[in-house]
Amino acid sequence: MDCRIPAGRVPDKRRRKPMNHLFLRYLGYFGPQRKTAEIEFVPGLNVICGASETGKSFIAESVDFMLGREVPERNITEQVGYDRVRLAIESSDGRPLTIDRSVEGGDFVVYDELLAGRAPTGEQRKLRWKHAGTRTDTLSFELLDRIGYAGRRLRQNAKGKTRSLSFRDVARLCVATEEDIQRKGSPAMSGQFVTATAEYAALKLLLTGTDDSALVSVDDDSPQRQRDDGKIELLDQMIEELQAELDEAGIDETELRDQEEKLKNSLSLQAEALRSAQSELNGLLERRGEVATSLRSSRARMKEIEELVARFTLLDSHYKTDIERLGAIYESGSFFVHLTVHACSVCGAHPGEQHLDSDCDGNVEAVVNASRAEIAKIERLRRELAYTLDSLRTEHRDLSEGLPGIEADYRALESQLSEIVSPTVTDERTSFNELTAKMAAVRLSLGKLASLARLRERKTALTEEEEVAGDAPQGTKTVIPKSVQDEFAQEVQQILSDWDYPDASRVFFDEASKDLLISGKGRGSTGKGLRAITHAAFTIGLLQFCKERDLPHPGFVVLDSPLLAYWKPEGEDDDLRGTALKTNFYKYLVGMSKDCQVIVVENEHPPAFVDGQAKVTVFTKNPAVGRYGFFPV
Template sequence: MAQLKLTHLTFIGTSVEPAQVEFGPSVTIVRGPSDTGKSFIVDALDFMLGANALKEIPEREAYSTVLLGLEMPDGEAVTLTRSVNGGNLGLYLSDIRDGPLTIPDQTLTPKHNAASVTNISRYLLGAIGMDGRQVRKNVRNATDSLSFRNVAHLCVVDETQMQAETPPALTGNYVTKTKEVSVLKMFLQDEDDSGLVEVESQSELVKLSKAKIDVVERLLRELEARLADEPEASELRDQLRRLTATIEEQSSPISDLVESRTALSAALQDRQRELAQLETEWGDTGALQNRFDILRRKYDSDLARLDTVREAGNLLGYFTAGTCAFCGAEPENQHNNTECDGDTTSFGAAIDEQVRRTRALADDLQSTIADVAERRQEVRRLATLSIGERERLIRNLAEVEKTLTRSNTALKDLLSKRASIERSLGLYDQIEALEKMKRVVVDEATAETAAVAASVNLRAQREFSRELVERLAAWGFPNPNDVRYDASAQDIVAGDQLRSAHGKGVRAILHGAFTLGLAKYCSDRDIPHPGFVVLDSPLVTYRPPDQMQAEDGEPPADVVTAFYQDIQRHAIGQVIVMENTDPTEALDAQTTDIIFTASGFGRYGFFPVE
């Protein structure tokens, strides 16, 4: 959601030290005694947001220009400048905190003008996504373009407004009352009045068809009957947010499981391929062993035959000197290795050589057989390991599949629940659309503000009342469940009394709850809101019910403690509080704490004191 942040407020002059206060991005507490400039800061902020005049106090006489630093929704730092006497505003597209000033990047007029974009109202509204909206201004459905001045009093609340009997949504100006009620309705229901059709007279209002109203009301009754057993839309939205978060949380582990399953399947396929290769090698080595065994037996057979030949030759004298066994020549007539092919001694040597060669081949074969046998043992060992790894992967994969099945079932249930909630929210949206249609055709013979108030639907009233109750309960306000927002009275009801009927301390704390509650209400529903809240003295006048008449003393310490703890823990956007009352506990590190002392120690006040 697009929101603005105030970064600093600075007063500069030609011969004085700048007076400056810097605001934190979340919570800023400006505290100290009266007359130190806290309320003037609130007035100056309102002035820089388009108010007509700046309060005159002696301390500002030497200053000529006001600088307001803003952080835009896109993170860009800009600075608005304006003369302390009023007039146009200068816009600088940078963070400026001192003079002298150059020519601004743009000049903006302070008065809203729907036909021009060069005014502060449309510039700020455009930044938060509210530019161009229309709000109703009278009973005839005439509309006017939304101005930032229609919004400013809902986020910048001075001390007088905080304690006034005027309802928080109104400024007390009778002329703009209808428009102010319409603006609040716009925040509560995130819809403007651009759909209204202006009529010329009261008589034409009466002519609006009652039959159309009857049809719409019948449709509304049917939808409400279908939603009779369903929770409120806000609760359904909370359930939807929680379900969505849970679905996201469960989707991540499922993704991890799917990745794990993929990795396990890939590893299992690798093991299967490895086993197939080992099985193939086992078969190949077995076949080699069989062939080598046949070859080994052949070598053994050859050696046996050679041994037989040798033995026979020895018995027949083939391998000894003497009469040649082949040609009968006597030794003296023998010519060895020349004329006689039957040289018996050479024949014996040949058999010895063949025996040697055959034995060498047999020895090599035996070594190869041993290597093959050793490899087969290694293949067996590797196959055993691979089978074990495969079984482990199969078990792990089965476990992942089981877990994934359970997770998918749970996720399907969550998705089914989310679809059911979305259907119910769709019915609420239909009711809201029908109520809007009814407002277009309803007979508006009643007073204009009452008509606008009646257009605030009951759901919005209930949900906004719940925001008020949560804030007040967190602050220790007595009987917070008895507090509600009454659209017909345009006021807060506490203890069966309108806020205006209570003392100024209760009025102040109820106004604070209204302003902070509205900011949180809008944030929770992505409804455009300026994004910052400035409260002047929400606590200083508050007393418990039994001390309502007492004007002196300090507000209850437990309420002060609870208030500061709550805005630090649950602040939405930027919260700036001006207060005379000091926190009873140390503020957290994210809170900007600005202390004015009205003395010679520390910072005296907003303006430097010589």
């Protein structure tokens, strides 16, 4: 079946079905081999409270995800193993609707029956997650149709261009996650420049019941205007994408500037610590190098001495052999000297005629004297050699005795390097690199913010050029009548008064900030705790305002940590402990009509009187007591 609306047509709101409210009845996570994580809701007041890190805030985020958010706000460890989410919704006219979706996002499978953990019995339908004004097969159309808002249109810009209302435009006014409820901006605005016009138009729609269908877009078809419009459209797209990226990262310029300054100081201190550690390391390395050089020199000298001793010992043995040989010559020659003189057996000369003073081979006495002189010379050399050997052995002994000390010094330095100084330098360098990486990330984010500012400046310049041009069409402006603003402000003032909020005697709606002024002070200029409770008053006031005037509204609100000022105040001015606000807050919610539904997520338990008048779910974070958390242990 073709679920698309013919081009140029939208559902006629004058023939819409009677307005209904919606009640959230069940939220569950399913997965193979996983026990279902589930929670049921009732009309009226629902309180989910207990210990931190038990999945309370994740419930609010999951409801927002199942109402058409593109992707989950975050994933948590306990979610691993689950692949499907289910949300059961019941209209005030009794019509049930159960929607299933992958935990990763995408389209929905829906059943026209109220399912909890059981399997469906009827046929399923598929609904697209992304809103499209010309289609009826979207979750957005399904929910808008049930509350009587299908086919409504919202202004997009000052030229009167409009788009179809999406349920996400309404859901953001009903579901306040922990991050939303603490924001400084208006509860009606996301803070994104490119969507501000449509968001304010959505608030006007809920407060007045009037949409922007009657607006006629005025266009200038001149070539220059078309070029400028194309540039502006491109700039809008770039701004939207960059803003979405910054929003996804949760970037705040003030916080980034603070981080940059703190990181500069930390980097300076860390650089000094690194230089000190590196200096100590360099000193130890230098000392170790000196000791290592001394160790190598000692070992080399000892080896050299050992080689010299071995050579000199061999030389001494040669000297000894030479002395023995010369001694034998000397002794033999002595015998010849004392023999009887005869005629020479060689030349036959008589003793008187022999040339005994000649150095011939036959001059025994000369040989004997030469041997004696050579022996004396060798003995002198041996004495000198013995002295040298003694010196070398003494030096070797001294080196050998000093070597253990040098080795001990080397080991001590090596140990100090490997166990103390080097790890310290490594840690300091790692810390320095981490800080450097953080600084780079901060400066990258600041660069993106600067780029966003430049894009907006360029868009403003182009827009101003259009306005200056004489043929530029005059724009229009979304206006919430002053009387409606005052009535809504009085509604919120009465709520704050009933809660006993401090100094709530005067509440006005400030059109410039699209937010409330409470006793002359901007709502967003207070601490996180006070912003949370006044955001809750804004959201509940919008629900009550619509109900009292029979204006369409989903009929439910989800508030995550509205009483932050009770358990995590920012300072003395943000501290509501000791006041009756908490008690009065719950008295008011208990007293609201059961035609409305309020789901409160809080850390602290509500007063005792709430137990019998509301559905209270307590997460204990104790496997042995009560319910541990949203996900089974």
